[in-house]
Amino acid sequence: KQEVTQIPAALSVPEGENLVLNCSFTDSAIYNLQWFRQDPGKGLTSLLLIQSSQREQTSGRLNASLDKSSGRSTLYIAASQPGDSATYLCAPLNQAGTALIFGKGTTLSVSS
Amino acid sequence: EPEVTQTPSHQVTQMGQEVILHCVPISNHLYFYWYRQILGQKVEFLVSFYNNEISEKSEIFDDQFSVERPDGSNFTLKIRSTKLEDSAMYFCASSQSTTDYGYTFGSGTRLTVV
Numbered sequence: 001k002q003e004v005t006q007i008p009a010a011l012s013v014p015e016g017e018n019l020v021l022n023c024s025f026t027d028s029a030i031y032n033l034q035w036f037r038q039d040p041g042k043g044l045t046s047l048l049l050i051q052s053s054q055r056e057q058t059s060g061r062l063n064a065s066l067d068k069s070s071g072r073s074t075l076y077i078a079a080s081q082p083g084d085s086a087t088y089l090c091a092p093l094n095q096a097g098t099a100l101i102f103g104k105g106t107t108l109s110v111s112s
Numbered sequence: 113e114p115e116v117t118q119t120p121s122h123q124v125t126q127m128g129q130e131v132i133l134h135c136v137p138i139s140n141h142l143y144f145y146w147y148r149q150i151l152g153q154k155v156e157f158l159v160s161f162y163n164n165e166i167s168e169k170s171e172i173f174d175d176q177f178s179v180e181r182p183d184g185s186n187f188t189l190k191i192r193s194t195k196l197e198d199s200a201m202y203f204c205a206s207s208q209s210t211t212d213y214g215y216t217f218g219s220g221t222r223l224t225v226v
Contacts, residue, residue: 031211043203043219044155051212089155097210098168099145102155 002027004103006090012109013080021075021106023090028071030092034100035064035075038087047088048075080110114138116218118204124224125194133189133221135204144187145205145215146179148172155203161187194225 003026013019023033032051036044048064050057050073056065063076073090087107091100117136125131137144146158159169161179178190187206191198201222205215 032214034214036217041222044205044217046214046216049214091155093210096168098160099157099170100147100215101157102147104154 002030002092002094002101004090004092004101006088006103006106008106009104010107010109012111015081015110015112017080017110019077019080019108021077021088021090021108023073023075023103025071025073025090025092025101027092027094028068029095030068031095031097033064033066033073033090033092035062035073036089036091038089038105040087044089077108080108082110082112084108085110114216116204116206116216118202118218118221120221121219122222122224124226127196127225128193131191131194131223133191133202133204133223135187135189135218136185137187137204137206138208138216139185141206141208141216143167143207143210144179144181145207146189147203147205147217148200149203149220150197150200158189191223194223196225199223199225 005024007022034049035047048057050066061078066073087105089105091102119134144161149155157170159173160167176192201220203220204218207215
């Protein structure tokens with residue numbers, strides 16, 4: 001059974017810092033991995049999708065990497081802003097392609 | 113940008129009552145899902161649906177739950193006899209191709225069972 005762990009659970013930083021959020025998963029037989037953002041009481045917004053054949057994916061100030069063999073992914077946020085404050089969720093897609101499995105997330109707070 | 117639409121945004125129901133949660137997936141998507149998130153906990157997979165049948169379900173998705181695509185645009189989750197522990201945010205998601213395009217989630221229905 002796939003288990004997803006995200007470290008740290010919470011992070012508080014001043015505006016402008018570069019951040020790394022970590023995700024590890026126990027079953028490396030995945031199709032892809034998706035990073036989401038969740039604002040309090042809201043839905044999930046997709047940030048990045050990395051295919052299992054890819055090592056990296058970039059969107060603006062966000063960069064996600066994937067090391068499938070070691071069961072790890074990282075989300076790098078450059079020049080953080082207060083608007084980045086949210087919970088970030090990592091979710092690998094199982095090999096059957098039928099279910100995303102979520103970690104508990106990293107709750108980020110960026111102060112101005 | 114196309115969206116997954118969920119209604120209602122908040123539903124309060126009495127224990128033992130049946131509820132139906134509604135979702136309109138993105139029109140050209142073929143794969144549909146329900147997830148739930150109990151307050152303060154992680155997002156949990158319930159069920160995936162493709163070609164008018166369930167393709168996978170979790171152990172949470174017991175006989176109390178059912179899904180249906182009653183027409184070409186709606187996707188519903190029914191809970192037959194709600195329990196207090198069913199109180200959660202329920203998210204619908206859809207995908208054009210799970211392996212290539214990822215999931216798009218709706219904004220959720222907050223279900224409160226009293």
